[in-house]
Amino acid sequence: MEDATMPRNLGGSLPVPNVQDLAGRPEDLPPTLLNRYLRPEPTLPDAPADEQEHVPVVDFARLFGQEEEARAEEAARLRMACEDWGFFQVVNHGVPEETMEEMKRSVMGFFALPLPEKQALAQEPGGIEGYGQAFVVSEEQKLDWADMFYLVTQPPSYRHLRLWPSNPSTFKDCLESYSAEVQRVARELLGAMAGNLGVRDPTDMTRLAEVQAMRMNYYPRCPEPHADRVLGLSPHSDATGLTLLLQVGSVAGLQIRRNGRWLPVSPLPGALLANVGDVVEVFTNGKYKSVEHRAVVNPRQERMSIAAFHSGKYGTTYGPLEDVVRDQEPRYRSVSVEDFYKLVVSTKLDGKKIMDAMKIT
Ligand SMILES: O=C(O)CCC(=O)C(=O)O
Ligand SMILES: [Fe+2]
Numbered sequence: 001m002e003d004a005t006m007p008r009n010l011g012g013s014l015p016v017p018n019v020q021d022l023a024g025r026p027e028d029l030p031p032t033l034l035n036r037y038l039r040p041e042p043t044l045p046d047a048p049a050d051e052q053e054h055v056p057v058v059d060f061a062r063l064f065g066q067e068e069e070a071r072a073e074e075a076a077r078l079r080m081a082c083e084d085w086g087f088f089q090v091v092n093h094g095v096p097e098e099t100m101e102e103m104k105r106s107v108m109g110f111f112a113l114p115l116p117e118k119q120a121l122a123q124e125p126g127g128i129e130g131y132g133q134a135f136v137v138s139e140e141q142k143l144d145w146a147d148m149f150y151l152v153t154q155p156p157s158y159r160h161l162r163l164w165p166s167n168p169s170t171f172k173d174c175l176e177s178y179s180a181e182v183q184r185v186a187r188e189l190l191g192a193m194a195g196n197l198g199v200r201d202p203t204d205m206t207r208l209a210e211v212q213a214m215r216m217n218y219y220p221r222c223p224e225p226h227a228d229r230v231l232g233l234s235p236h237s238d239a240t241g242l243t244l245l246l247q248v249g250s251v252a253g254l255q256i257r258r259n260g261r262w263l264p265v266s267p268l269p270g271a272l273l274a275n276v277g278d279v280v281e282v283f284t285n286g287k288y289k290s291v292e293h294r295a296v297v298n299p300r301q302e303r304m305s306i307a308a309f310h311s312g313k314y315g316t317t318y319g320p321l322e323d324v325v326r327d328q329e330p331r332y333r334s335v336s337v338e339d340f341y342k343l344v345v346s347t348k349l350d351g352k353k354i355m356d357a358m359k360i361t
Contacts, residue, residue: 014136019147021115023220036143038229047261055256055265055273056081060185061092063192078189079196082276086291087256089271090189090244095181097270102170103178104248107304109168110149111218121149121163130163134215135348145230145297146219153179153308154212175214179308182272183212186242186310189274197284199323208241208279208312215307219253222297232295232303239344239354240277240309247273248304257292279311279340282332282358285320290355312337332358 022029047053056077063074081088110118123132131149152158153175165171187209194205219232232253247254247267254273255262267273278290295305312318319334335343335358347354 014139016133016136016143018115018119019145020111020218020220023145023222026223034226037145038226039142039231044257045261046255047258047263052263053258055087055089056085057089057091057268057271058274059092060090060094060188064188075192075196078192082193082196082288085258086276086289087265087293088274089268090185090274091268091271093185093272095178095185095272099174099177099181100246100270102174103246103306104304106168106171106174107149107216107248107306110165110171110216111147111304113165113167117167118149121165123150129160137348142231142234144233145222146217146232146295148218149216150213151175151216152211152213154183155210158211179212179214182244182308183209183310185272186212186244186308190242190280190310193280193288197287197321197324199321201323204321204323205283207316208283209310210313211311213309213311215309217295217305217307219295219297219303219305221300221302224299227297227299230297232297235292235294237290237292237353237355238275238277238307238309239279239340240311241279241283242310243275243277244308244310245273245275246306246308248306249301251298251301251303253295253298253303254305255294255296257294262294277309277311278354278358279318281355282318283321283324285325285328286331287324314338329360331360333360 017033058078058081059074062070063078065071078088118131121131123130128134128150129152131147133144134148134150136143151163152160164175187206190205190208191202194202197205199205217233222230235257245254252264252266254265256265265273275293276288276290280288281290295303297303314337316337317334318337318340320330320332343354343357347357
């Protein structure tokens with residue numbers, strides 16, 4: 001059934017090879033195909049190892065605890081993280097460890113299934129939900145060394161349960177609990193941001209946690225000598241309100257753009273990595289900026305991650321919040337959520353960043 005509430009056409013992708021399958025038989029990789037993954041020389045350097053800063057850590061339990069001083073301290077850290085980094089690690093978030101571990105196991109179990117079983121849940125043409133790829137729009141563009149499995153998870157009425165795997169048998173229940181827990185964390189964090197920003201009605205911000213989608217990423221190991229010239233995920237900012245990312249194992253791969261360099265991020269055990277999305281940049285009139293990030297591949301080990309994207313409902317509007325703009329000029333346009341998703345797709349097509357399209361010049 002066609003559902004007016006979700007961007008069903010978002011990210012409709014040209015067919016591309018399954019990368020997990022490709023990585024399993026590197027001897028069959030023809031040069032013309034390999035060429036679609038090999039990137040030109042890097043334009044930004046990596047941050048040298050001895051100069052690497054650490055993403056700020058926000059203690060969720062202190063931020064919402066009883067002790068006033070601790071709350072203020074944590075709120076200040078959150079403010080700094082949002083203004084200066086766009087990324088932060090969230091610890092003591094209250095998502096039960098067992099729920100996180102079970103989610104990781106379920107995702108590992110899913111990607112370990114034989115290809116035909118996964119392909120039974122393949123994306124439909126023009127749709128983003130399901131197993132496949134996002135945003136492949138031209139034969140010329142460089143491809144990511146990854147497969148993904150994308151599901152809309154909240155609110156429950158938005159779900160396309162046909163695409164929810166029955167194997168592993170724990171997957172559905174586990175996704176359901178994990179999704180609700182992470183949505184709670186996102187909602188509370190957005191509420192705390194509203195407090196920091198002087199937004200009088202916190203629901204102006206927390207409505208960005210009403211819709212949730214999960215992108216489960218699988219990055220196969222990439223055979224030498226190509227690993228240095230291949231990316232798992234192209235540089236991008238998230239076209240959502242707030243993202244909460246769970247890395248499945250200890251293999252590193254995420255890098256964020258900071259001070260003109262790529263800075264690797266190693267998640268703390270048990271932490272959720274939060275990042276400000278494009279919609280929060282618009283809501284805050286640019287006070288909090290979405291930050292570009294990418295995933296590199298590993299020549300020896302596969303890597304998986306689970307990104308939970310939070311955004312607003314169809315039928316609402318994205319634009320700078322009155323309480324933030326006050327006597328400033330709005331620097332971003334206000335658009336319907338539907339039009340925002342159209343921009344997401346069209347700015348991908350002409351390679352231009354969506355924020356440029358949203359900015360008032
Ligand atoms: O795999 C990662 O660490 C990053 C994933 C990501 O940025 C995304 O799914 O938008
Ligand atoms: Fe991302």
